[in-house]
Amino acid sequence: MLLKVENLQAEIEEKQILKGLNLEVKPGEVHAIMGPNGAGKSTLASVLAGREDYEVTGGEVEFNGEDLLDLDPEERARKGLFLAFQYPVEIPGVSNKLFMQTAVNAMREERGLAPLDMFDFDEYAKEKIELLDMRADLLERSVNVGFSGGEKKRNDIFQMALLEPKLCIMDETDSGLDIDALRQVANGVNALRSDERSFIVVTHYQRLLDYIKPDHVHVLYDGRIIKSGGFELALELEENGYDEIVQQYKNA
């Protein structure tokens, strides 16, 4: 088991958002977490990545056999957890190159590898730029400054490609993207799929899942997963919306 979430409870500003969430992800699996607004989707992504604003009030999370909740965000990243942001952050004056060279070398240190110097890093980054068909001047530009919404999301995918994580959590990566940008992002993700790498795709809509086919689909509502199934569950949601499933859950 790569990720095991048991009875996870979390709050922000004293408001309970996650109310006992369970989830298991095996290596190579793609899980979709779907749900209406306010269900706690982004909270789940943030809590797993270690954002400070959220307080975990109960439950356990095991990542690769380790207690994930005990680790700082940077330690989680170094151990192979990656969060693709709903709103990737702009950092004026810090080049993508400096940012990613520092990040890649932090990972390498964790794995007991020698740091990449400027030239080795350039070569390594160039491969990934070509793989993902990114603009050539990407590395010289400040992190996300002056990027369109689509470019920012693709920059996150590029970072994912460089850092080679074990688990990628995609927090509403599809929000705000037009269909072309959505396809580019999905192509990037598909290029990075492998038997060892798992994905948790958090989304409100099914459209991203047409491009990134999940093995499992979960419906998150009111801080809990209320229904799980295969890809057909996503289709069902697209057809009927969340109301029916939510109603069934409330009646039960």
Added chain:
Amino acid sequence: MAKKLSPVAQQARDFYLQQAQAKSTAENGFLKQVRENAQAKFAAEAFPTAKDEDWKYTKLTGFIQHHFTTVGTSEAVADKIQGYMPGFPVIKLVFVDGWFSESLSDDLSELPKGISLESFSDTLSMNSELDQLFADEERILSEPFGCMNSMLMSDGFSLQLAANTTLELPLFILHLQTKAEHLSAVRNRIDVGQNAEVTLVERYVSLHSEGAGCNNIVTEINVAKHARVKQVILQQQNGESYYFNNQFITQAQESHFNTFFASSGCVVTRHQNHLYMDGERIENSQNSACIASGKQTVDSRTYTEHNQEWGFSRQLHKYVLDDDAIGVFDGMIRVDQQAQKTDGQMDNKNLLLSDKAKMDAKPKLEIYADDVQCSHGSATGQIDKNQIFYLQARGIDKANAMRMITKAFLLEPAEEIADQQIRHWVMSELETALEKTHLA
């Protein structure tokens, strides 16, 4: 009539007046007159207090407890120079405790034709047209430390570039303070002829790691038509010292002037540009990057007068403040009614690394023309939590993330430095200074 002063301020005022009188009694002619004018003004007006609007946040209570003497110098510093040289070719001028050192400086007789460079003390003793040299005393005297400089000025340099001459190498002016309780009263005069070009790099350092020293500098720069002047100033004195600099720059039409000020160290730093754009189509930039920690105050201010059409001015001032430090920015862009089509921008951004650090910013515009484009802004805040988390989420530890973000913030104004070697050198000096904040 003299101001009502505290006994401590009175003693300090009387001390500096005595120092000044010791100089002026030994002099004669026009210089004596200049000194005595300054003394009279200083006697009546020194020192400004927190009641003076321009000195509200930059307190002199510490300064007046010292009695900095202008007398004396030290020559045994030859082996220290190398450590302060930048790693690129320059023409070197070395000042020790404010006095020009011929033996430590490069040979100035080999300069290209049309360029003359001499010590200011030589100018004072040999120039027969001192009335022209001191034509603009009035505005210097209007600044308290300008006034003090006029009555105490000892040395500095005079640089004249004839029309169409270029000093290819940057002029590197190194000021070494060797001892505590010493004041260097530095006066510089720079005249850059039509279509002439020069780059100035000034560096102020303390060789004594403890005890307060003081640099009081006045520099006048005249930039003739089509001339180009680039200037970088590094204030790096020790943490107990004082730095007061008043620069008066007059630009003629279609000239360019770019100045960059980097500040770290000193318990009180006050750097002022007074810039007069007296011709059409003038361009200039005034940027600064200031770091302060402990109980330091860093005060950078600009007064920019757009007096003719099509002037273009740019300013970016950034401060990083740690501990109990105080940052002060005061900027005024004044646009005369003649100065149509003026394009003036002034920005000030500040990063507070502690809850106790404080920033006082006053960007101001005074516009008397109706067809202009001017803007000013100021923002103060702490490092954005989202930025830190974004870097952490990529495996970069929090301390390193904060360093990267702060460094990028502080270095932005230095990107305007056109010469790559100078830019890299300045940036690495600023990085070193940042290492001394609690980010390190």
